[in-house]
Amino acid sequence: MLISGIKSRPVYGRLALDAYAKRHLIAAEGEGAQAVLDCLAAAPPDALARVTILYASGGSRDRNHLERLSALGADYCHEFPTIPTLLFRLDGVLGTATMGLRLYASGTEGFMGQVIQRVLAHGIDHHSIITEHRGSLARRVQCVHCKGIIENVTTNIATCTHCGVNLLVRDHYSRRLGAFMGVSADAEEAGALPAREDAFP
Amino acid sequence: MSGGVQIPVRVAAIETVGRDIKRFRLEPRSGEPMPRFSGGSHVVVTMQSGAQTYRNPYSLMGSPDDGSRYEISVLRTGQSRGGSHFMHDTAAVGTALTISHPINLFPIDQRGRKHILIAGGIGITPFMAMAEQLDLLGQPFELHYAMRSAACGAYAESLAARYGRRVHLYQSDQGRRIPLAQLLDHQPLGTHLYVCGPGAMIEWVMSSARGAGWPKESLHFERFLPPPSGTTFEVRLALSNRTVPVGEHESILEAVEAAGIDAPYLCRGGACGQCETAVLSADGELDHMDHYLTPEEKGAGRQIMICVSRLKGRVLELDL
Numbered sequence: 001m002l003i004s005g006i007k008s009r010p011v012y013g014r015l016a017l018d019a020y021a022k023r024h025l026i027a028a029e030g031e032g033a034q035a036v037l038d039c040l041a042a043a044p045p046d047a048l049a050r051v052t053i054l055y056a057s058g059g060s061r062d063r064n065h066l067e068r069l070s071a072l073g074a075d076y077c078h079e080f081p082t083i084p085t086l087l088f089r090l091d092g093v094l095g096t097a098t099m100g101l102r103l104y105a106s107g108t109e110g111f112m113g114q115v116i117q118r119v120l121a122h123g124i125d126h127h128s129i130i131t132e133h134r135g136s137l138a139r140r141v142q143c144v145h146c147k148g149i150i151e152n153v154t155t156n157i158a159t160c161t162h163c164g165v166n167l168l169v170r171d172h173y174s175r176r177l178g179a180f181m182g183v184s185a186d187a188e189e190a191g192a193l194p195a196r197e198d199a200f201p
Numbered sequence: 202m203s204g205g206v207q208i209p210v211r212v213a214a215i216e217t218v219g220r221d222i223k224r225f226r227l228e229p230r231s232g233e234p235m236p237r238f239s240g241g242s243h244v245v246v247t248m249q250s251g252a253q254t255y256r257n258p259y260s261l262m263g264s265p266d267d268g269s270r271y272e273i274s275v276l277r278t279g280q281s282r283g284g285s286h287f288m289h290d291t292a293a294v295g296t297a298l299t300i301s302h303p304i305n306l307f308p309i310d311q312r313g314r315k316h317i318l319i320a321g322g323i324g325i326t327p328f329m330a331m332a333e334q335l336d337l338l339g340q341p342f343e344l345h346y347a348m349r350s351a352a353c354g355a356y357a358e359s360l361a362a363r364y365g366r367r368v369h370l371y372q373s374d375q376g377r378r379i380p381l382a383q384l385l386d387h388q389p390l391g392t393h394l395y396v397c398g399p400g401a402m403i404e405w406v407m408s409s410a411r412g413a414g415w416p417k418e419s420l421h422f423e424r425f426l427p428p429p430s431g432t433t434f435e436v437r438l439a440l441s442n443r444t445v446p447v448g449e450h451e452s453i454l455e456a457v458e459a460a461g462i463d464a465p466y467l468c469r470g471g472a473c474g475q476c477e478t479a480v481l482s483a484d485g486e487l488d489h490m491d492h493y494l495t496p497e498e499k500g501a502g503r504q505i506m507i508c509v510s511r512l513k514g515r516v517l518e519l520d521l
Contacts, residue, residue: 022414097390100414123314123391128416 006171012112012133015039015104017047022100024051027090027115029083029107030058031135033065036106039132040072052093053077056086058107060135083111087118094122106132110140110151113178126175137200141169142179149179156199157185166193169200205302205467207247208235212296213270219355221277222323223289224262226270227300234268238303240331241395241423244271245469247299248287254458255284258425258470260397261303262329266337271300274355276323282427282450306473307395307423309334314391316342319379319406321398322349325356327423328397332364343367345384347398350374381406385413395421425470428452429490431511437518438462439481453507457521464507464521471509478507478519485514 015035017024024047028036033055040048051074057066066079080086103124105115112131119129138152148162158167160182167182174181186193214226229235238261248255263272275288292298307327309316316335318328325346335342344364348354350372361368371377385394394415396406403422410420430450436457437444447456454476457464467475471491480487480503489499491506498504505519 018414018416020411020414094390099385099388099390099392099419101390102414102416120312123310123312123393125310125312125416125418128418 006173008173008175009171010109010113010131010173010175012109012131015106015130015132017043018102018130021102022050023097024102024104025090025093025097026051026053026104026106027055027086027111028053028069028105029056029086029111029135030060031065032105032107032111032132033057033060033069035132035134036104037065037068037072039104040074045073048073049075051075054080054086054089054093056080056083056107056111058083058111058135083114087114090115090118094119097122102130103128104130106134108135108138109133110138110178113140113173113175116175117178120175139169139200140179141167141182142174142177143167143182145184149177150182153180153182154198154200155196157193157196158182168194205304207299207301210235210271210298210300212292212294212298215292215294218274220350220352221289222274222353222355223277224272224274224355225288225292226263226272227298228270230297235271236302237268238265238330239305239308240265240334241307241309241327242303242305242330243307243327243425243468244273244300244303245467246273246284246288247301248284248292249297250283250287250291253283255282255287256455256469257284258468260307260326260330260423262326265330265334271303274323274326278427280427301467304467304473306468307397307421309340309395310393310419310421312391313393313419314341315389315393316340317384317388317392317394318342318344319394319396319398319402320344320346321396321402322347322353323355324396324398324402325354325360326397328395329356329360331395332360332367336364343369345369345371345379347371347373347379347402381409382413385410385415393419393421395423397423400424423472424492425468425472426490426492426509427470428455428509429488429511431488432513434485434512434514435516436512436521437516438521439518440521447511452509453505453511453517453519457507462521466508469508471506474506476506476508477504478521479503480505481518481520483512483514483517485512485517487511487517488513 143160146163168185172181209230210227213228259273277289467473474493488511490509
């Protein structure tokens with residue numbers, strides 16, 4: 001019942017610096033660091049002098065990505081303990097940014113979704129944000145019944161951590177919420193659930 | 202009709218507002234209010250001059266909330282194909298015209314946090330309604346309006362009087378030019394830019410903005426291209442099983458309509474994509490004049506926008 005062909009399902013590309021940009025703001029999480037390293041490996045020094053990296057290591061803490069990101073020679077590279085603290089700083093940077101700024105995001109879908117959600121609030125179209133998916137396929141899901149957000153959902157059927165309803169995780173995605181839709185999976189007959197599978201490892 | 206629902210109107214007032222520029226007030230012949238529209242909308246005006254039909258797109262410049270009247274401005278063009286000369290020389294108070302429903306291919310991006318409007322000459326018209334809408338919404342905007350001379354700048358004074366320091370005027374006969382580089386630098390994130398005017402000006406603004414690092418999604422322009430003249434050719438219409446000649450000063454769309462075939466269109470200026478038609482065969486080079494198809498699509502030669510594009514050859518076969 002994961003309906004494919006849903007148009008709201010986000011599509012991600014590859015990180016590549018926009019040669020016209022006056023400033024590059026890169027938000028990365030976990031394995032997204034690898035995409036940043038790949039993208040900046042061949043970048044000339046004058047481009048690196050215009051790069052800001054905001055990084056949250058997440059589940060990749062023991063892989064020393066930060067060390068390698070710091071060694072790139074970007075103008076500014078800072079690690080944040082969690083995604084919410086990174087997003088708080090991102091908001092601050094965007095609040096004083098000008099139109100020459102280009103935004104990049106890499107990491108899990110849930111992370112990129114939250115970055116895009118913040119950027120939209122600053123009047124920027126989501127197509128202007130360059131993204132690359134790295135790491136887990138885990139989803140950020142909104143329970144349509146209680147509106148609670150559930151982080152890091154890896155299974156097709158998930159129990160809402162807020163209201164306890166058993167949810168079917170759909171491909172239907174909201175950029176405004178930065179989350180996939182979770183809808184009651186056993187509304188017809190309580191407890192009659194499809195098999196629980198690791199759909200988003 | 203393929204251009205959508207048509208509204209019968211009459212010319213209620215005509216005013217000369219600048220060199221070769223007239224403003225027309227159009228009121229519905231039925232007396233029923235016309236649809237409200239959003240700033241940046243245009244209508245296609247159908248003019249009947251004897252046996253000759255002209256259809257031109259004009260931006261709506263009145264208040265978006267006033268359905269009792271629409272206002273358009275018409276520049277008398279040097280190389281008029283008939284429409285602007287008809288409006289200037291023949292149309293009078295009381296003349297009956299038909300207009301399409303308003304169509305907006307140049308809307309304000311409501312997500313923007315600031316809006317910069319750049320007009321060249323008669324390109325001011327969509328911004329008249331957009332400025333009013335932004336003002337009503339309380340959204341920050343700047344209007345930069347370039348004109349050859351004060352006489353060419355219709356509405357400059359009234360805009361300046363109404364919007365004060367948000368309006369910036371540049372007369373090129375006084376050596377004043379839009380300070381584009383300074384304008385593009387240091388604009389806050391979330392600014393959207395809109396440009397309407399001559400082709401060279403649009404090109405200048407768009408390429409300068411990209412060069413200043415603006416993402417293309419924040420850049421908007423509108424330009425209606427009059428159908429260019431060219432050599433004559435024939436269109437073979439596969440679905441209608443007809444062959445129609447296209448004259449030197451006639452677009453494919455006009456030739457097809459003159460033959461009584463109802464082909465889809467909206468803007469008639471190479472902008473909207475509504476008249477996109479599949480090309481079945483061509484014995485010459487397609488002369489793509491629109492700015493709807495991507496360069497790749499133009500190169501592939503499988504589609505043509507029949508409102509402005511032509512064939513450099515003898516026979517063009519269309520899926521129409």
